[in-house]
Amino acid sequence: MTKDVWIGNDRLSAQLAFLVEIDKLKSVLRKTYLIDKSRLENSAEHSWHVSIWSALLLEHADDPSLDLNRVIRMLLLHDLVEIDAGDTFAYDTRGYEDKEAREKAAADRLFGLLPDDQREEWTTLWREFEDEETAEARYASALDRLQPVIHNYYTGGVSWRKNGIVRSQVLKRLEPVRQTSETLWAFTQEIVQKSIDQGLLLDDPKRGED
Amino acid sequence: MTKDVWIGNDRLSAQLAFLVEIDKLKSVLRKTYLIDKSRLENSAEHSWHVSIWSALLLEHADDPSLDLNRVIRMLLLHDLVEIDAGDTFAYDTRGYEDKEAREKAAADRLFGLLPDDQREEWTTLWREFEDEETAEARYASALDRLQPVIHNYYTGGVSWRKNGIVRSQVLKRLEPVRQTSETLWAFTQEIVQKSIDQGLLLDDPKRGED
Numbered sequence: 001m002t003k004d005v006w007i008g009n010d011r012l013s014a015q016l017a018f019l020v021e022i023d024k025l026k027s028v029l030r031k032t033y034l035i036d037k038s039r040l041e042n043s044a045e046h047s048w049h050v051s052i053w054s055a056l057l058l059e060h061a062d063d064p065s066l067d068l069n070r071v072i073r074m075l076l077l078h079d080l081v082e083i084d085a086g087d088t089f090a091y092d093t094r095g096y097e098d099k100e101a102r103e104k105a106a107a108d109r110l111f112g113l114l115p116d117d118q119r120e121e122w123t124t125l126w127r128e129f130e131d132e133e134t135a136e137a138r139y140a141s142a143l144d145r146l147q148p149v150i151h152n153y154y155t156g157g158v159s160w161r162k163n164g165i166v167r168s169q170v171l172k173r174l175e176p177v178r179q180t181s182e183t184l185w186a187f188t189q190e191i192v193q194k195s196i197d198q199g200l201l202l203d204d205p206k207r208g209e210d
Numbered sequence: 211m212t213k214d215v216w217i218g219n220d221r222l223s224a225q226l227a228f229l230v231e232i233d234k235l236k237s238v239l240r241k242t243y244l245i246d247k248s249r250l251e252n253s254a255e256h257s258w259h260v261s262i263w264s265a266l267l268l269e270h271a272d273d274p275s276l277d278l279n280r281v282i283r284m285l286l287l288h289d290l291v292e293i294d295a296g297d298t299f300a301y302d303t304r305g306y307e308d309k310e311a312r313e314k315a316a317a318d319r320l321f322g323l324l325p326d327d328q329r330e331e332w333t334t335l336w337r338e339f340e341d342e343e344t345a346e347a348r349y350a351s352a353l354d355r356l357q358p359v360i361h362n363y364y365t366g367g368v369s370w371r372k373n374g375i376v377r378s379q380v381l382k383r384l385e386p387v388r389q390t391s392e393t394l395w396a397f398t399q400e401i402v403q404k405s406i407d408q409g410l411l412l413d414d415p416k417r418g419e420d
Contacts, residue, residue, distance in 0.1 A: 007396050015266050019357075020364060022262065023245040026255045035233040045236045048258035052232065052286055056225050056328065069279040076262055076282075118266065147229075154230060186217045 011115050018113040021083070028082045031089045031163065032148040033155045041151070043079040043087060051075045053143045060183040066135045074129040074140045077122060081106035090148070091169050103130075132176060141176040146188065149174065153191055157200025166202045167192060221325050228323040231293070238292045241299045241373065242358040243365045251361070253289040253297060261285045263353045270393040276345045284339040284350045287332060291316035300358070301379050313340075342386060351386040356398065359384065363401055367410025376412045377402060 005013045025044040032041045054071045058064055079087075084106035088095040107126055111119045128137050149170065152160050160170070170192055178185045195201040215223045236254040244251055264281045268274055289297075294316035298305040317336055321329045338347050359380065362370050370380070380402055388395045405411040 007393070007400050009393065009397070012267075012270065012393065012397060016360065019259075019263055019266065020245055020360065023259065023361075026244055026251070026259075027246065027248065034236055035230055036237065038237065041236070042255065044258045045252065045254040048254045048261070048286065049229075049233065049236075051258070051261070053229055055283060055286070056229065056324075057222075060222065069282075072279075072282060072286075073265060076258065076265070114266075150226065150230065151233075183217070183219065183222065187219070187222060190217050 014113060014115050015118070018110070021110065021113060022080055024083045025080060028079070028087055030087050030148075031159050032151045033158055035151055035154045037155050037158065043082050046147070047076055047079050050140075050143045050147050053147055054140060057143065057181075057184065058139075060181045061135075061139050062181055063135050066139055070125070070128075070136045071140045074125055074137065075144065077126055078129045078140065078144065080110055081126070084109060089163070090145075090173050091163060091165055135180070138176050138180045142174075142180040142184065145174050146177055146184065149188070149191060149195075153195055153200065157195055157198075160195075160201050164202070166204050167196060168204045170201065224323060224325050225328070228320070231320065231323060232290055234293045235290060238289070238297055240297050240358075241369050242361045243368055245361055245364045247365050247368065253292050256357070257286055257289050260350075260353045260357050263357055264350060267353065267391075267394065268349075270391045271345075271349050272391055273345050276349055280335070280338075280346045281350045284335055284347065285354065287336055288339045288350065288354065290320055291336070294319060299373070300355075300383050301373060301375055345390070348386050348390045352384075352390040352394065355384050356387055356394065359398070359401060363405055363410065367405060367408075370405075370411050374412070376414050377406060378414045380411065 004016075006016060025047070026042050028043040029040045030043055030046060032046070033039070034041055051072050054075055055068060058066075058068050081103040085099070085102035088099045107123055111123045111126070113119075114122060128134055129140055130137075132138050132141050148159070152158070159165075171188075174188050174192075177188050192201065196203050214226075216226060235257070236252050238253040239250045240253060240256060242251045242256070243249070261282050264285055265278060268276075268278050291313040295309070295312035298309045317333055321333045321336070323329075324332060338344055339350055340347075342348050342351050358369070362368070369375075381398075384398050384402075387398050402411065406413050
C-alpha cells in the first residue's frame with residue numbers, strides 16, 4: 001500500500017512510505033500505564049511525552065548548554081525500532097540478551113526506507129541515543145527512564161507490582177539520571193523512597209532474609 | 211494528586227505537575243483513524259507523528275532555511291489545549307465558532323501550571339502556531355493538515371465518508387500547504403484527485419445539481 005510513487009518524486013515517495021510505516025509505533029504497547037490508569041501507554045505517545053519533558057526540564061541538566069534540538073530529535077525516533085523488535089521491558093533480562101541484534105535489524109529495515117542521506121542521518125542519531133556517550137544522549141536517556149517512574153508513582157506502582165520490581169532494579173535503570181543532573185537525581189531518590197514508603201515499590205530483600 | 215512539592219524545588223514541582231497533567235492528551239481522540247484502521251488516533255501520538263513529518267520533509271518547504279527547531283516545538287505543543295477544549299473536527303463549522311475562546315481558556319489554565327517564564331514562552335509558541343503568520347507556523351500547520359489526508363487516503367477515506375466531507379472542504383483546509391511548499395502542494399492536489407477517482411472522497415456537487 002505504500003508503493004505509490006507521488007508526482008514522479010522518488011525522494012518524497014520514499015519519505016511518505018516511511019511516514020506511513022512508522023504509524024505502527026502507535027500500536028506498540030509499553031508496560032507503563034497512562035496516569036489515569038485507563039490503559040497501557042504506547043511508544044508513539046510516550047515519545048511525544050518525553051520530548052516535551054526534555055524541553056521543559058533542560059535547566060536542570062548539569063550542562064544546560066547541551067543541544068536540546070538533537071535531544072528532541074533523538075527522543076522522537078528512539079523507539080521506532082520497536083515497530084519490528086517490540087518493546088523490551090526495562091527489567092526483562094532475557095529479552096535484553098538479543099535486544100541489540102533485534103533492534104539493529106529493525107533500524108536497518110526502517111531507516112532503509114528513507115533516501116540515503118536521511119537513512120544515514122537518522123541511523124546516526126539512533127546510534128547516538130543507544131550508545132549514551134554524548135551529553136545529549138545521556139540527558140535524553142535520563143528522561144526516557146524517569147518518565148515511567150512518575151507514571152508508576154501516580155498509578156500506585158501498578159506496573160512495578162505486576163512485574164515484581166524492587167528498588168535496586170529501578171535505581172540501576174535510572175543511572176543516566178545520576179550522570180546528567182544533580183537536581184533530577186535528588187528528585188529521583190526522593191520519589192523512589194516515597195514509593196517504597198507508600199508500598200508502591202518493594203524494597204530489596206535484606207541479606208539473609210531471601 | 212499533582213500537589214507534591216518535590217525536593218523543596220518549586221520550579222521542578224510546577225514543571226512536573228504540568229508534565230503529569232498533559233498526559234491527558236493521550237486520551238483526546240481525533241476523527242482520524244490509524245493507518246491500520248484499528249482505532250481512532252489520539253492527539254498525543256498525532257503530535258509525535260507530525261513532528262517527525264516536519265523533520266523529514268523540511269527540504270520541500272519553499273524556504274528550507276526556516277527554523278525547524280521552533281516548528282517541532284510548536285507541533286509538540288499545538289494540541290495541548292484540546293485537553294480542556296476537546297478536538298474540534300476540522301470541518302465542524304459550529305464547533306469553530308467558539309473554538310478560539312475555548313482554546314484560549316485552556317491555554318491559560320494549562321500553561322498557567324508552569325513557572326512564569328515558561329508559561330510565557332509556551333503561550334507565545336502556541337499563539338505563533340495559531341496565528342499562522344510566520345513561515346515556521348505555516349509549515350507546521352501545513353503538516354498538521356496534510357497528515358490526516360494521508361491517513362484518510364490509506365484507510366479508504368473512512369473519516370471523510372463518515373462525515374460527508376467533499377473536495378472543496380479538504381482543499382480549503384489544506385491552504386497552508388499551498389502557502390508553504392510548491393512540491394507538497396502538487397502532491398496534495400494529486401492525492402486529492404486520486405482519492406476522488408478511487409471513490410474515497412466526494413467531489414463537490416455540480417451547480418444546478420444540488
